[in-house]
Structures are given as C-alpha cells and as structure tokens.
Amino acid sequence: MALLPIRLPAAEVLFDPDFLAPPAAAALLTELTATIPWRHEAIRIFGRELLQPRLTAWHGDSGASYQYSGLQLQPQPWTPALLSLRQQVEAAAGTAFNSVLLNLYRTGQDSMGWHADDEPELGSEPVIASVTLGATRTFRLKPRNPHHTPHAPLSLPLTAGSLLLMRGPTQQHWLHALPKTTRPVGPRLNLTFRQVIVQ
Numbered sequence: 001m002a003l004l005p006i007r008l009p010a011a012e013v014l015f016d017p018d019f020l021a022p023p024a025a026a027a028l029l030t031e032l033t034a035t036i037p038w039r040h041e042a043i044r045i046f047g048r049e050l051l052q053p054r055l056t057a058w059h060g061d062s063g064a065s066y067q068y069s070g071l072q073l074q075p076q077p078w079t080p081a082l083l084s085l086r087q088q089v090e091a092a093a094g095t096a097f098n099s100v101l102l103n104l105y106r107t108g109q110d111s112m113g114w115h116a117d118d119e120p121e122l123g124s125e126p127v128i129a130s131v132t133l134g135a136t137r138t139f140r141l142k143p144r145n146p147h148h149t150p151h152a153p154l155s156l157p158l159t160a161g162s163l164l165l166m167r168g169p170t171q172q173h174w175l176h177a178l179p180k181t182t183r184p185v186g187p188r189l190n191l192t193f194r195q196v197i198v199q
Ligand SMILES: O=C(O)CCC(=O)C(=O)O
Pocket: 101, 103, 112, 117, 130, 139, 158, 176, 177, 178, 190, 192
C-alpha cells in the first residue's frame, strides 16, 4: 500500500497503514524502547508543575535546536536506527527532516492533549511525518474553528507500522490529540519527523 489522502477541508492528511512490515516494526519497537534515553519531562499547567503523561526524546541534526520554556535546547544525535527510519520516511514523504520527536505512551493512561504542531521554528506549513510502533491507539483530529472549517471530529486508529503525514495548512486549521483509553493496551511508541528551521 501507499500513502493515500484522507479528504478533509483546509488540510492535507495522508495515511499508509503498511509503511513498515510487521517484523520490522516489532524489531524497531524493541530497539528504540531499550536504547533511546527516555525522559519524563515536567509541564506547567495553570501554574502547577506536573509530569507529562508520556516519556519523550528529541533527536536531530546538531543545530536543529528548539525553544522550550525560554530555553534553547539541542537535540540528541541520530542513532543508526533513527537514521535508517528517517531515510525511509523521507523517501515516502518526498521531503527532508532534520529532527524527530519520540513519544512513548506506556499505558492507556498516557496521552497527548489537543494541540497543533505550529511552533514558529516549524514554519508556516510544516510537514509532520508520524510513524507508530506497538499498540494501536486512536488519533483524533478536529477543526480549530468549526465555524470556519465545518467538519466533524475524526478518529483514526494508528496501527503498528503505519505512517501518517500532515502537511499544507493542516496545522493552521486543525488540532490533534491522542486521548487516554481505559482499554488495557500495551506500550505505543510514536515518532514525528519534523524540519526545524535552523537560524
Ligand atoms: O502520538 C501521536 O500519534 C501524536 C504525537 C503528536 O501529536 C506530537 O508529537 O506532536
């Protein structure tokens, strides 16, 4: 299978459920879970310090730095496994990426709230390439402003080995999230490849 468009107004979203063969996806999950220096980062919500409901890591080209809480943070270097996956993702997406954000959702209680990948260092129409390993979790998309972009929210089960591409005006007009689930699920590892504008 190839990347096929999901038709949505004011968005460009494409999906390939079979981007990685099941054995390759399983091997990559095992390797990345064990070798990535996972961090449990704090977030401030309404002035309170909480831990993010997931583990994260940020890898990329040196210089592909990003702003976070007023700090200029440098990515960890590419590992051989991440470099090889980047090459495959770049070939499928037809574009280059200089960094990847990894999220490890340990259980169904780990999640990501509604947001857009619209940080200034990603530019105005970023291409975000999202690879899923491990458990299937439901990815949600909804218009940022339902009056301007009338469309019902969408649920997309992201299966192991799948590739989801968001590009064009998607981050301007849509929000996405990975809700918690009470269903017993194993760990899910997601990688979002990004091109950070280097100053
Ligand atoms: O885990 C996912 O599928 C979404 C991750 C995401 O939205 C992000 O890292 O910005």
